[in-house]
Amino acid sequence: MRPAPALLLCAALASTALLTGCGKETAGASASPGATCASLAPLPDPAGRTWDNVRVISGKCGPSGAPSTGFEVTNTDKEPLTFTLTFTLVNGLGEAMDNITRTVEAVKPGQTVRRPLDAADGPGSARSYRARIMKVRAVPADGAGGDCPSSGVRITNDRGDAAMGLRVVGILLENCGAADYRLNGYPALRLLGEDREPVSGVKILRGTTAISTGIGGDAEPRPVTLRPGESARATLAWRNTTTEGDPVNAPYTEVTAKPGAAPVTVTPELDLGTTGRLGVGPWTKTPAAARTGELPGQE
Known part of the structure; x- marks a missing residue:
């Protein structure tokens, strides 16, 4: 019997030691119905920092449904936060190929938001890269960017x-x-x-x-x-x-x-x-x- 496509994806990713939970759906308030994303081990930050509320993921994570490297951010604070995240995409040879900054606005307390890390070439274009989390910034959502705040x-x-x-x-x-x-x-x-x-x-x-x-x-x-x-x-x-x-x-x-x-x-x-x-x-x-x-x- 021919293996299912999902199993082939699992085998391919596991062979490169990238996958820690293949085929397991990750719950997230902004995840698309039926979307499966596996947790990747992010490349280490050169400064040795870790980011507990940001994860690198892989699978059909984006709105397009195309396989892609992506990320999840979780607000563990008590107020809505706007996150600005900086990643470096690294190829299989360990070479840095691109720096990408993403902003996720107004994440509610306890909410997990999932986004693709597509490169300039469009949906799925980052699927062959691993991601290094370089910087995470989170500020209270009311007042900085986004829609006009209540203060005007x-x-x-x-x-x-x-x-x-x-x-x-x-x-x-x-x-x-x-x-x-x-x-x-x-x-x-x-x-x-x-x-x-x-x-x-x-x-x-x-x-x-x-x-x-x-x-x-x-x-x-x-x-x-x-x-x-x-x-x-x-x-x-x-x-x-x-x-x-x-x-x-x-x-x-x-x-x-x-x-x-x-x-x-x-x-x-x-x-x-x-x-x-x-x-x-x-x-x-x-x-x-x-x-x-x-x-x-x-x-």
Whole structure:
């Protein structure tokens, strides 16, 4: 008798020592009916970290039903979280072929969400790769990305610039609500470590002049009124110099836009070295040309 296709898949995967539960359906709140996904052993993180709430999976895991390498993320927190996950796809020779970042928004407490890790070539294109989990970031869902939060403002961070040990990142606030939103001064920051617990020993400076000049955070604070659709930016600047002592890394930052506002957690990935200082510029309105992508003088 000819073996069933599922058994052939089991045998093929087991022969490469990738499979730990072949043919066993993995329960997940967002799994497609009848979808079977087996747990793969993810390649180890070079830094030796493990991620308890993210798993690499294989099988007919995606919406297309095509065999694919994928992942599951489980929210073990008590509030909805938005996850940003970074993977490296590795071929059978151990060569890194692609880096992929995936965002899973608003995962409810206790919920497991399953997604494919398809490469640029479409559904199933990652099936011949194994995946290495490189980074996992999880922030409270209300306030950072996705649909307009209940506050009427969305707070994120840009990717920033780095040169010769100087780091500059923008904290971006968009008025996505229906009413004007007023700012005046500096955002209040609380730095958080990998476990989203407060980081101590860092002095937060008003303005960025003490870090470096000409990087956009030196202006005097002024009242800013954002109409619906308008946005503002505050510049963060630091140096990642490391001398004596333990370097400080704060991947998360809790941002309070103004007194009385609810804090929003973003991920500027502050690698502060042993400098112990972070400069923060005031809120400034983003020029219309920057918001629309137009250059000055264009019509």
